[in-house]
Amino acid sequence: MDWDDSISLQRKEMNLDKYWFGVCHELSNNKLVSLLSLISSTIVSAKPYNIPSLGLSGGIFLKGGGTKTTKAAAQTNAETPKNDYEIFFYNQTLDHFSYTPESYTTFQQRYVINSKHWGGAKENAPIFVYLGAEDSLFDGDVADMSGGLLTENAPRFKALLVYIEHRFYGKSVPFVSFQNAIKNATLRGYFNSAQAIADYASVITYLKEKFSAHYSPVIVIGGSYGGMLATWFRLKYPHIALGALASSAPVLFFHGALPYNEYYAVVSKDFKQASKSCFHTIKNSWSEINKVASQPNGLSILSQRFKTCSPINGSEELKDFISGIFMDAAQYNSPPKYPVTMICRAIDRASNTTDILGRIFAGVVATNKTKECFDTRQNLTSGTESDGYAWQRCSELVGPFGERGDTMLERDNSTLSNFTNGCINSYGVPPRPHWITTYFGGKDIGLVLRRFGSNIIFSNGLKDPYSASGVLKDISDTILAIHTVNGSHCLDIVGASPNDPIWLVEQRKRELDVIEGWIKTYYADLSSFKKTK
Template identity: 40%
Template sequence: MHPLRLLVLVLVLVLGLFPAAAWSLARPRFPVPHPRTLPGLGANGVGDYEYDTRYFRQRLDHFSFPGVGDEDEAAAFFQQRYLVGRGGGWAGPGGPIFFYCGNEGDIAWFAANSGLVWEAAPRFAALVHRYYGESMPFGSKAKAYNDSKSMAYLTAEQALADFAVLLTDLKKNLSAESSPVVLFGGSYGGMLAAWMRLKYPHIAVGALASSAPILQFEDIVPSTIFYDLVSDDFRRESLSCFLTIKDSWKVLYDQGNEQDGLLKLSKTFHLCETLKTSDDLSNWLNSAYSYLAMVDYPIPSDFLMPLPANPIKEVCRNMDSQPEDTSTLERIYAGVNVYYNYTGTVGCFDLNDDPHGMGGWDWQACTEMVMPMSYSEDRSMYPPYKFDYASYAEDCIKSYGVRPRPHWITTEFGGHNITTVLEKFGSNIIFFNGLLDPWSGGGVLKNISESVIAIVAPLGAHHIDLRPATPEDPDWLVSLRESELKIICGWLSDYYGARGALFQPVAVKGSSAS
């Protein structure tokens, strides 16, 4: 086989989100990196990864045809930022191109967390998803996010078209029209990678969709599955920890209803400002539990927050090891402090400061990305809650003046018949899921065909396969990455046929391949 040596890599940063906590409304969200500055992260590179920043003139609306003279040139196009990795080794015209559909957030941050692609090939490029980072239509974030009219172009369909247009143009500029493209993505980016392979099969020869919950819509999977899996992660680590969290919600709301109760809660949790509602605190806690379940990696990480290896184990250890007379809420604080303040440098917590840069996801969740979320009564560590579309829609109308379309994504890309769609019309897609990741409940967990393959890691967390390799990586993770690269090399071998010498073997860090 031919592992991936002489490549151009294109990383597209797209919105990644994560399930929010709310008893009345639960908009799903994927994890996005903390937008802070790290040593070695700069305008021209991060760590060992170096790149140049460029801009592409992108059309705002790919699906309309204004009359000649009717189009406002300034509003019809915007400058979309992308990065091109430095370093030799690309085979040139005809050499493979890797196109990464990643998560939103700082583009350099996501580049730093896409080690599999960097380590599989020496050259790299990146496109920022529209409406995020510096890729703002209408010239500024204030104008782009002004109202429903200006935000109407923030959709998955427009993003996929952005990818297709950029790739077509990039290949022309590189004189690489015959180069095969391989798509990569994690979370929402993984969903886009799979959907793009289906929608634009002539653009890419295959896709690795990591932790991509393409089944999380309508009632394809139970609406309780995400939070059931979050709860399972904590119960698996410590039953007493699970029960402490389960009991804490009533205690929290009871105290919040007391005179000066919100002030007491604010002091217990070391908040910078006094709470206005108990919901604000419960949402903050739920976000921590959900993110912890997603990034429960076996090695230390600094993706969302600086965290130790197996962070849920550390959270539960902190809760369970408190003195016997410690109150329930004090135990909860001791636990979530691991997530929000593992470095011990935070003096107080600002609940109004979203460290994960939500950006425009709430808009997308209120339009096409409607993922029903509920809390079960028996399996969950949360108070029972059943998803209610009417209240969900009411909140979206109040927030944005738009009504959600809960059936649009399944109409556009396939719903209950997605298995048939993938089997009959799809090929060359890898779906990776780690079973510790609560999003795995909406993922593809079984092979669909000989070329639409599911790789499942019982001990894996959210797109752990895409993260940079480390000497501490367990053997199962090293082997998993080797399997993914072997499959991708097979796609390229099939494409090149006798011309397979265009790319040469290279070992990914931690791999035994040569």
């Protein structure tokens, strides 16, 4: 079966006009009613946590400058693919790890294919699979990657490109709306990383079967949380994926894998390198905000000084908003704008004309000069997809507690105990702080993977605060750490620019050369294997 016949057959069999409720005809009425009744009876409240953002490109503060966005404006992102991309839905199993009647329930999971440059199954041409993370494909991954590393290099490898959306994000939410799913104790229980990578395994296996591409090597790619998933996928499913490119993957950012949370220290280092005076202004601003907030009408004064869209409810709301801007700036401090430099330049230039709060506000305005007000609650809206990652953080993606190093941000005095209490209050269950390192590993990763794993690239930019939780040294000849001193979060896998610095061009080239080497070795092994059959 050639590609055209296979894709035609796939379209017919998948019946793309069906939405995820359309799959229910495959279930008995009793099973479905039982499951949905259980879902409707277990809805609880969900509150997001203020945590460092993950994602392929600029976080919520840099994307919108922390500005108020209407629902209509938020929906302007096209839910249609760009040229050469086609959308499909796969009937995905709700629970891969049990055999109760309800576990066989299926929902529709979205994935996208670009076959323009694929050499086809007859040539055993490779398949590059981008593993979706904590966002809709069209709000994040495909929107960025359609002009990124995969698309730009598909002709070189004659690769089929596949992008799979993470369960519970975008159009891949089982049965109900995201707002209802994230509030639902029963349904939310199926929202975890192990189920997600099992989803990916099912979709990839299905596609290889449908396209008769049994011997086409698969390379999985992911950025940030998606980079963690790519790493874990290679380790858990080596029979499906030949290798993994894990960009800015903080695979050690877990309780028990690292003794400290060094994210904030790297943020501070980035700002200090840009401007020591800027660093000290920011460091001294928190006490000044607290001082003003304690005064009569202090919150009103702060709301006016920072032009918030709504009156702030407390100093913590404002401080979280401002620190979020600084964290995003450090995490995505990429050319040509370099937001850390942009913020510090604004703060320093305002030093002679205003007080410390005025200087901080100048830095906030530098992130988006066209907005009339700033929405300090944009990241606190219940029912948004930031709640999805908040749930994952509360259930299994539990980071280390305690800090060290010189930080310009207020110290985070969180403990596992008060974090656990917050999770119980929000979701009714405590986190499992050691589950990720138990199930996927992470502790003593260099020792463990030296004799076990292979074909993984850990790429990082050291300006990225999450790089402190990444793999920065080669583990073996085939598990490589490729990092750049001036790089930022996931910069290596987004689209190339003629103005890219040479160090970024060289980083991408080395990654692609390594992947090409994996594939050549695989083809040699495949040839030998076929001769012995």
